[in-house]
Every structure is written in structure tokens, then in C-alpha cells.
Amino acid sequence: MLPVVALVGRPNVGKSTLFNVLTRSRDALVADMPGVTRDRHYGICRIGERPFVVVDTGGLSGTEDAMDVLTAKQVRLAIAEADVLVFVVDARDGLLPQDDAILAELRRSGKPIVAVVNKTDGLDEQAVMAEFFAFGIGATLPLSAAHNRGTDDFLRVLLPLLPADREPATETGDEDGSIRVAIVGRPNAGKSTLINRLLGEERLIVSDVAGTTRDPIRVPLERDGKRYTLIDTAGIRRKARVEEAVEKFSVIKTLQSIAAAQVAVVMIDARENLADQDLTLIGYAIDEGRALVIAINKWDDMDAYQRDECRRALDRRLVFVDWAKQVQISALHGSGLRELMRAVVRAHASATRELVSSDLTKALEKAYESYQPPLVNGHAPKLRFAHPGGTNPPTIVIHGSRTKHIAPAYQRYLENFFRKRYKLEGTPIRIVFREGENPYAGRKKVLTKEQQHKARRRRSELIKRTR
Numbered sequence: 001m002l003p004v005v006a007l008v009g010r011p012n013v014g015k016s017t018l019f020n021v022l023t024r025s026r027d028a029l030v031a032d033m034p035g036v037t038r039d040r041h042y043g044i045c046r047i048g049e050r051p052f053v054v055v056d057t058g059g060l061s062g063t064e065d066a067m068d069v070l071t072a073k074q075v076r077l078a079i080a081e082a083d084v085l086v087f088v089v090d091a092r093d094g095l096l097p098q099d100d101a102i103l104a105e106l107r108r109s110g111k112p113i114v115a116v117v118n119k120t121d122g123l124d125e126q127a128v129m130a131e132f133f134a135f136g137i138g139a140t141l142p143l144s145a146a147h148n149r150g151t152d153d154f155l156r157v158l159l160p161l162l163p164a165d166r167e168p169a170t171e172t173g174d175e176d177g178s179i180r181v182a183i184v185g186r187p188n189a190g191k192s193t194l195i196n197r198l199l200g201e202e203r204l205i206v207s208d209v210a211g212t213t214r215d216p217i218r219v220p221l222e223r224d225g226k227r228y229t230l231i232d233t234a235g236i237r238r239k240a241r242v243e244e245a246v247e248k249f250s251v252i253k254t255l256q257s258i259a260a261a262q263v264a265v266v267m268i269d270a271r272e273n274l275a276d277q278d279l280t281l282i283g284y285a286i287d288e289g290r291a292l293v294i295a296i297n298k299w300d301d302m303d304a305y306q307r308d309e310c311r312r313a314l315d316r317r318l319v320f321v322d323w324a325k326q327v328q329i330s331a332l333h334g335s336g337l338r339e340l341m342r343a344v345v346r347a348h349a350s351a352t353r354e355l356v357s358s359d360l361t362k363a364l365e366k367a368y369e370s371y372q373p374p375l376v377n378g379h380a381p382k383l384r385f386a387h388p389g390g391t392n393p394p395t396i397v398i399h400g401s402r403t404k405h406i407a408p409a410y411q412r413y414l415e416n417f418f419r420k421r422y423k424l425e426g427t428p429i430r431i432v433f434r435e436g437e438n439p440y441a442g443r444k445k446v447l448t449k450e451q452q453h454k455a456r457r458r459r460s461e462l463i464k465r466t467r
Contacts, residue, residue: 002044003162004053006082008075008106010098011059013090014118018145019043019056039204039217039232040078048155052162055082060102073202079105084112084161087135091120091128091142103135112161115140116154121147178220178227179348182257184285185267186277187235190297194267194331195219195232198341204232223341231257236277258284262351262392263291263344263426270296270310270328274317282321289393291347291427292324295340299328323419325426347426353394355422357387360396367417376405384436394422395430403433 007015020026023043041056055078058071079085085106089099106113115137120128121144132140139157143150183191192204198221221228233254258264264285268278285292294314302310307328314326325343329336364386373381381402389395396418415429447455 002051002053003083004055004081005045005084005086005158005162006055006057006078007086007088008057008079009059009088009102010090010096011061013059013088013093014145015059015088016041016056018086018088018116018118018143019054021145021148021151022047022054040074041217047151048159050159050162060098060105079109079111082111083163084114084158085109086158087113087115087137088118089115089132091117091123091132095131095134113137113139114154114158114161116143117141118143118145120144121149178229179263179344180229180231180261181263181265181344182231182233182261182290183265183267184233184254184258184281185235186269186275186281189235189267189269190331191235191267192232194295194297194329194337195230197331197334198223198230198337226345228341228344231261233257236281255284258290259288261290263293263348264288265293265295265340265344267295267297267331268314270298270302270307274313279317282318282324286321286428289428289430291351291392292321293340293343293347293426294318294321294324294326296326296328297331300330300333300335323425323427343426350422350424351392351394351427353422353424354391355388355394355396357385360386360388360418363418363421364398364414367414370417371410371413373406373410376402381406389430389432393428393430394418394424395432397432397434399434399436401435403435406433 007018009015019041022045024047025043039058043054043056045052045054057075057078060072060075061068087103087106089095103113103115115132115135117129117132117140120142125142129140129142139161141150141154141157143154145151183194185191196203199219203219204217217232219230219232221230234251236251236254258281266278266281266285268274282292282294296310296314299307318324318326325347327336327340327343329340331337364383368383373383379402381400383398383400383403386396386398389397396414398414411431414431418424418429418431
């Protein structure tokens with residue numbers, strides 16, 4: 001198990017920027033406004049001699065606002081699990097009373113502290129550092145995270161403070177065989193509540209305020225002997241309602257999370273009508289080729305009549321994804337979660353199934369015999385053989401002639417045929433047609449002397465008959 005380093009400080013002092021520098025990524029959302037980061041965000045720093053886990057936290061503002069209180073709770077959880085605390089302050093703001101209050105709380109934890117004076121670029125470094133030496137922390141260093149200056153000195157001071165690895169380090173992500181699951185939906189659909197319920201702890205901030213989650217948060221989960229990487233994403237509203245730059249970046253990161261996932265769980269609020277934005281998210285997941293599970297949340301708040309109406313509305317509007325499993329759940333009370341995770345496993349297994357060329361060709365022959373494609377200029381397209389073209393989603397490459405003129409309806413027929421034959425549940429299927437080139441195209445036939453003589457004789461006989 002790798003040692004843990006938590007970045008703590010006031011809002012807008014550059015913790016997320018430093019997190020991106022240490023992890024060599026752009027996972028943390030960065031904006032010139034306070035309060036962007038709210039949940040704990042984990043990453044791995046591999047720059048120095050020893051890798052370690054970096055935790056980006058929200059800013060401790062000291063106010064009694066509901067969101068700030070929830071953010072402070074997440075920060076204190078990060079402090080409790082960290083081995084070393086990095087206290088980040090703003091050189092341009094100077095030493096503030098809030099900094100003294102935060103430092104006092106960090107000292108009460110009894111853990112090693114490194115003070116980082118950020119945003120020192122363009123300032124008199126000696127004058128700035130003289131003010132912050134009043135902290136009485138021996139490891140007080142200047143830094144410019146935005147320009148990646150001072151990072152090497154920071155790591156030289158930090159690494160000796162890290163404890164020895166308690167267990168052999170393990171990689172996270174695909175290498176441990178986990179299933180990447182992106183939880184997406186509109187704001188306030190219950191995405192963070194679902195992940196907290198699956199984990200059995202308050203890992204993510206949950207609030208009635210729409211748009212609480214901004215950064216995509218990756219959380220490992222082991223359930224029923226299988227490993228998952230759950231990705232909590234920001235809720236996506238209609239484009240016309242997105243005004244703040246931070247929300248625009250959150251939407252971009254959400255779409256990137258869908259593309260990086262293997263299974264997309266689209267959460268729908270059963271109490272509200274199925275919105276066009278829900279259909280847009282489903283369409284985006286299909287375009288990316290992701291396996292799909294539709295989770296209908298807040299099902300427990302409805303009576304029998306409302307549930308029947310909801311089912312009819314969903315069946316009517318989701319007919320284009322009738323292959324996706326619909327699961328009724330209650331993220332708050334935990335009902336339906338076992339069925340939801342089983343649907344995720346089945347969708348992932350279907351999306352990553354390896355198909356065989358010989359069996360695909362036999363299936364294609366049966367499909368062609370059962371229903372032939374419509375004629376094109378009096379000729380029927382010929383489908384000769386098929387072979388797999390990839391997984392996630394399953395891709396089938398079909399070779400034949402006149403395939404460019406195959407109607408979309410016949411392509412849907414083939415998709416449904418292969419889906420039923422191989423029992424592919426919860427995943428789109430891509431069919432790619434390849435048309436073989438005519439090997440004699442552009443080549444002029446050269447006649448022998450005997451053939452030329454016969455051709456002249458046939459022409460002369462034909463002329464005599466027409467006279």
C-alpha cells in the first residue's frame with residue numbers, strides 16, 4: 001500500500017494545480033475561482049524515487065455554509081488517512097488568520113507537515129518567505145505550481161518523510177482487471193448517493209443542491225468477488241443552461257469519462273419525465289460504443305400507478321435501446337443494487353466477448369438465407385464471409401459485393417440477429433461492410449491473333465445478314 005499525501009489549505013491557493021503537476025495529469029478541475037474542488041480526488045505521483053498517493057481536497061473556508069461544511073468533512077477525512085500533510089498557502093494573499101486556524105488543526109493530527117508557499121512567481125521570494133517562516137515549520141518551501149517551479153525541491157523534502165510501504169504497491173485501473181463504470185445523468189439524479197451506498201461510506205459529498213459534483217471522481221470497489229472502478233461524474237444540463245466556465249469544463253470531463261469507461265450507467269430520476277438530456281447522454285454512450293445500463297432511481301417514492309406510467313413512458317421512448325437493461329433502484333435505501341451490478345457485469349461480459357470468424361460466417365449465412373437484402377438495380381448484394389473487428393463494442397466486419405447499397409433497415413436486422421444468436425446484452429454492436437475490389441477493373445483485354453481473326457469474321461457475317 002502506497003503512502004498517502006494530502007494537499008490541504010484555503011480555497012483557491014493552487015492545490016488542484018499542484019495535484020495535476022505531481023500526477024502529471026489534468027484530472028483535477030482548475031479555475032480562477034474558490035470552491036471548485038469539493039470531493040477528495042486521488043492520484044499517484046511517480047516523479048520521485050518513490051511513488052505515493054496524492055489527495056486533492058477542497059478548500060477550508062471556515063464558513064458555516066452547507067456546502068463548505070460538507071467539503072470540510074471530506075478534508076478532515078483526507079487528513080485522517082494521510083501519512084504526510086502538505087499545507088498550501090498563497091504568497092500573493094500573504095499570511096491570513098484562516099491559515100493559522102488550518103495549521104492549528106493540522107498540528108493536532110500529529111502528522112508530519114510540509115508548508116508550500118505557492119504563486120511566488122514574479123515576487124520577491126525572500127520577502128515573501130520571511131512572512132511565512134512565522135509558521136515555525138522547518139520544511140517551508142517556495143513553489144510555483146502553475147509554472148512547475150520548485151517541484152524538485154519540494155519532493156526532496158517530502159520523500160524522506162514518507163513511511164515505508166506497508167504492502168507491495170499495486171497498480172490501479174485496467175491492470176488489476178477492474179471494470180470501469182461511469183455513473184452519468186442529469187444534476188441531482190442520485191449519482192453520488194449511489195456510489196456512497198455501494199461503498200458503504202460517505203465517500204462523496206451528497207447534497208440537494210444540483211451540481212454538487214464537479215470533478216470526475218474515480219473510486220475502487222470490490223463486490224461479490226469482482227473489482228470495479230466507479231467514476232462519479234458531474235450532472236449534465238441542457239447546453240443552453242450551461243453558463244459558468246467551470247460547468248462547461250465539468251461537462252467536457254464527464255464526456256471524457258464516458259469515453260474512458262467500459263460500462264456507462266445512465267441514472268434517470270423516476271419522479272421526473274424522461275428528458276431530452278437523458279436521451280442525449282444515452283446517444284453519446286452509444287456513439288462511443290460503451291456498454292449501457294439504465295438505472296431508474298428514486299423508484300421507492302412512487303405508488304403503483306406512477307410506476308406503471310413510468311414504465312410505459314420509458315418503453316416508448318427507449319425503444320431504440322431495447323437491448324439495454326433497465327433496473328429500478330433506490331440509491332438512498334439500497335434496493336435494486338444487486339441487480340444493477342449484475343447487469344453491469346453482464347453488459348461488460350457481452351461488450352468484451354471474443355467472437356470467432358468461422359462461427360460468424362456460419363451465422364451470416366443463416367441470416368442471409370432467412371432474409372436477403374433488397375435488390376440494387378436488379379441485383380442482390382452478396383455477403384460472403386464475416387470476421388471480428390474488435391471488442392467494446394463487439395465489431396463484426398462483413399465482406400461482400402454491393403455492400404455500399406445495403407439499407408439501414410437490413411443492417412439493423414443483422415445487428416439483432418447477431419445479438420440474439422450470441423446473447424449480447426447491454427452492448428451496442430457495430431457492423432462494418434467491406435466491398436471486395438474487382439481485380440480486373442481498369443485492365444483492357446488483349447486478344448490473340450486467332451481471336452482477332454474470329455472477331456473480324458463474326459463482324460463480316462453479321463454485316464452480310466443485315467443487308
